[in-house]
Amino acid sequence: MEWINVLVQGVLLGGLYALFAAGLSLMFGVMRFINIAHGDFIVVAAYLMLVMVLTLGLHPVIGIGLVVILMGCAGYLGQRFLLNRVLDEDILPPVLVTFGLSIIIQNSLLETFSADSQRVPSGDFATASLRVSDELAVGVLPLAMFLAAVGVIGVLQFIFYRTALGRLLRATSDDPEIVPLMGANNSHIFALATALASGVVAIAGTMLAMKTNFDPTIGPSRLLFAFEAVIIGGMGNIWGTLAGGIILGVAQAIGAQIDAGYQILAGHLAFLAVLIVRPKGLFAKAKG
Amino acid sequence: MSKLLETHALQAFYGDFQALFGIDLSVEDGETVAIIGANGSGKSTFLRAVTGMRPATGQSISFDGTQIAGLRANRIHHLGLAMVPEGRRLFPSLTVEENLKIGAAGNRPGPWSLAEVYKLFPALLERRHHGGTELSGGQQQMVAIGRALMSNPRLLLCDEISLGLAPKVIREIYGSVPLIRERGTALVVIEQDIAQALKVADRVYCFQEGRVSLSGRPAELSREDIAAAYFGMEDA
Ligand SMILES: Nc1ncnc2c1ncn2[C@@H]1O[C@H](COP(=O)(O)OP(=O)(O)OP(=O)(O)O)[C@@H](O)[C@H]1O
Ligand SMILES: [Mg+2]
Numbered sequence: 415m416e417w418i419n420v421l422v423q424g425v426l427l428g429g430l431y432a433l434f435a436a437g438l439s440l441m442f443g444v445m446r447f448i449n450i451a452h453g454d455f456i457v458v459a460a461y462l463m464l465v466m467v468l469t470l471g472l473h474p475v476i477g478i479g480l481v482v483i484l485m486g487c488a489g490y491l492g493q494r495f496l497l498n499r500v501l502d503e504d505i506l507p508p509v510l511v512t513f514g515l516s517i518i519i520q521n522s523l524l525e526t527f528s529a530d531s532q533r534v535p536s537g538d539f540a541t542a543s544l545r546v547s548d549e550l551a552v553g554v555l556p557l558a559m560f561l562a563a564v565g566v567i568g569v570l571q572f573i574f575y576r577t578a579l580g581r582l583l584r585a586t587s588d589d590p591e592i593v594p595l596m597g598a599n600n601s602h603i604f605a606l607a608t609a610l611a612s613g614v615v616a617i618a619g620t621m622l623a624m625k626t627n628f629d630p631t632i633g634p635s636r637l638l639f640a641f642e643a644v645i646i647g648g649m650g651n652i653w654g655t656l657a658g659g660i661i662l663g664v665a666q667a668i669g670a671q672i673d674a675g676y677q678i679l680a681g682h683l684a685f686l687a688v689l690i691v692r693p694k695g696l697f698a699k700a701k702g
Numbered sequence: 703m704s705k706l707l708e709t710h711a712l713q714a715f716y717g718d719f720q721a722l723f724g725i726d727l728s729v730e731d732g733e734t735v736a737i738i739g740a741n742g743s744g745k746s747t748f749l750r751a752v753t754g755m756r757p758a759t760g761q762s763i764s765f766d767g768t769q770i771a772g773l774r775a776n777r778i779h780h781l782g783l784a785m786v787p788e789g790r791r792l793f794p795s796l797t798v799e800e801n802l803k804i805g806a807a808g809n810r811p812g813p814w815s816l817a818e819v820y821k822l823f824p825a826l827l828e829r830r831h832h833g834g835t836e837l838s839g840g841q842q843q844m845v846a847i848g849r850a851l852m853s854n855p856r857l858l859l860c861d862e863i864s865l866g867l868a869p870k871v872i873r874e875i876y877g878s879v880p881l882i883r884e885r886g887t888a889l890v891v892i893e894q895d896i897a898q899a900l901k902v903a904d905r906v907y908c909f910q911e912g913r914v915s916l917s918g919r920p921a922e923l924s925r926e927d928i929a930a931a932y933f934g935m936e937d938a
Binding site for chain 2: 584589596597
């Protein structure tokens with residue numbers, strides 16, 4: 415029974431990791447943009463949530479909505495007027511620029527919020543749980559987060575495969591040189607992709623803020639989890655990313671059950687195992 | 703008739719390498735113009751400059767009375783200029799129908815729609831949910847033409863639409879040209895097959911090493927003139 419509990423906790427945690435991964439994968443998929451500051455953007459969203467709920471006293475749901483809008487707009491503008499300038503055939507410049515951005519963000523957060531660890535209170539919600547059986551109880555908050563993660567990934571899938579914007583995003587991923595000949599402006603499409611990714615980052619960050627303690631330095635490790643989830647699931651497959659997140663979450667939960675110190679290590683081991691067995695990820699598209 | 707497209711002394715460079723040396727070329731409303739010329743003579747480069755794929759800043763290209771040199775490709779597209787690019791360049795992750803729909807991303811009104819494209823190329827209708835690159839070469843070419851037509855262009859630029867296709871398929875594809883012209887679209891076709899070019903075009907330009915070596919109406923051009931202009935030999 416204890417192990418079922420571990421498994422459930424791992425799956426629920428995996429939903430959050432899938433959200434971390436989705437934004438990263440989206441930006442890479444559409445414009446071959448590797449965002450080293452991705453984890454720090456998640457932390458920024460967490461702090462914005464803190465400001466909304468603690469400083470402004472807003473209801474968490476309204477807080478999430480505002481953070482999504484803010485991050486989405488910032489993502490659009492940042493891509494359109496800053497990051498587009500470093501996009502080229504070469505994938506290295508974006509890596510360097512976002513590496514710098516990562517350091518700037520961490521230091522600004524340190525200056526503004528100090529190094530103290532923070533948490534956004536989510537009221538009764540945080541402690542309520544559903545009793546499944548005598549020995550198995552599922553927290554309402556983790557469950558809600560998991561369902562939200564699945565919902566967000568479903569929405570992304572819908573946008574990509576059922577809308578005109580999704581068509582443009584996939585076409586841009588295929589052949590950005592030809593897309594302008596269809597009458598679409600690449601800079602705008604790239605900015606929309608980043609806006610979408612930032613919206614997902616905002617949801618991930620606000621959830622992180624309600625789930626655990628965070629401080630300005632935890633961004634890079636979130637980036638690592640995101641990378642691992644993407645690579646376990648396989649590039650270019652949104653549901654694969656969810657599965658990748660879940661596998662990572664379960665591995666970490668099992669590791670933690672064995673010894674608290676093994677949580678992160680177990681995740682990395684699962685990642686390595688997948689890399690060795692299926693270097694392209696478990697659910698990579700047949701053709702790339 | 704008024705000039706729809708007019709370039710004046712158009713030059714193009716790839717780094718230090720000059721690919722075009724002052725091209726004067728014009729297309730009138732509703733006209734079909736063929737560009738012939740040996741490999742590497744600059745035909746595709748010319749289309750890339752006109753469509754804005756390669757910026758032609760500071761040069762003279764007028765389209766429908768507007769200076770378009772230096773405009774971004776998507777702006778030029780909005781004015782009614784579409785291209786079937788060299789090598790077709792369909793989007794592999796999009797289905798046939800999605801490839802067609804994306805051609806209409808600019809929402810230009812006009813006679814062409816999904817239904818009209820399927821009427822023009824019925825073979826595409828039953829394969830509309832296939833991946834764009836899962837079709838035969840000829841069918842892929844039809845998708846590329848259909849995709850360009852979906853934007854209801856005033857001028858359609860086609861880069862080697864018959865390359866690598868069987869004669870029967872080439873006939874089928876060129877069979878669509880009159881139907882496209884009927885709806886008021888002017889065409890520029892790059893064609894390696896000189897006989898085909900002379901048959902379809904109102905006027906022909908021959909490029910040689912980045913210059914126009916000959917131009918005129920097919921009936922006015924002798925085989926000898928064309929051979930000389932094409933191969934660069936005095937006594938062909
Ligand atoms: N991307 C490029 N970089 C450098 N040089 C190029 C590039 N593209 C074309 N060229 C050169 O420019 C010249 C014109 O090429 P272009 O592709 O316009 O010729 P073309 O007439 O279309 O030939 P083809 O019939 O083979 O398609 C050639 O000498 C070619 O080598
Ligand atoms: Mg060419």
